[in-house]
Amino acid sequence: MREKIIAPSLLAADFANLQRDIETVNNSEAQWFHIDIMDGVFVPNISFGMPVVNAINKHAKKTMDVHLMIVDPDRYIKEFAALGANNLTIHYEACTHLHRTLQAIKAEGMKAGVALNPHTNVDLLKDIIKDIDIVLIMSVNPGFGGQSFIENTYTKVRRLKEMILNQNAETLIEIDGGVTNKNAEKLIKAGADILVAGSYVFKAENQLETIKDLKNLANS
């Protein structure tokens, strides 16, 4: 079985000590850094922009998994590639020509991800699933860390996994929002491959142990 991935979300890091928190992830058993970009338009919050991603790139020694919660993401594909993004995930709800956007991301050498808001039906991806490297299912409403996990997520993950298997696609399923040790195993059983965890990791007293335990749960 493919190893399940833990992706700590830097949104919950201490920005005054960002390098320290990046080193924690470097030294942990997590495989990816999850990096949330919010524009205050697609979501009602602004996180951080290019200079911060550039700074992260200087210290991060693992895959940079960038999640764009912005309108018209095509404008910034080349820029995020130049800033070191390995995966670039855009929102289904923010794209008029999803297929074209995915091609543009891949043309820059990045894995192409599509994120779905909690209200967006996974079946909408049926005709394009083979072109998607990662589907990110939002298990909270995008925009803020520290929210409660939406229980309907399990049903969405199961339906998406079924679609992927039916079409022999290679697509990975990523879950973002409210992930903790309470829901990790059930999410993996439903079909998840990647767990993003922000508050659960960075608000923990022992971050290295918390990441290790989450990874063990995901791979048990």
Ligand SMILES: O=C(CO)[C@H](O)[C@H](O)COP(=O)(O)O
């Ligand atoms: O995309 C996000 C918010 O839009 C965050 O990555 C997500 O909420 C993770 O944070 P937490 O684990 O604290 O819920």
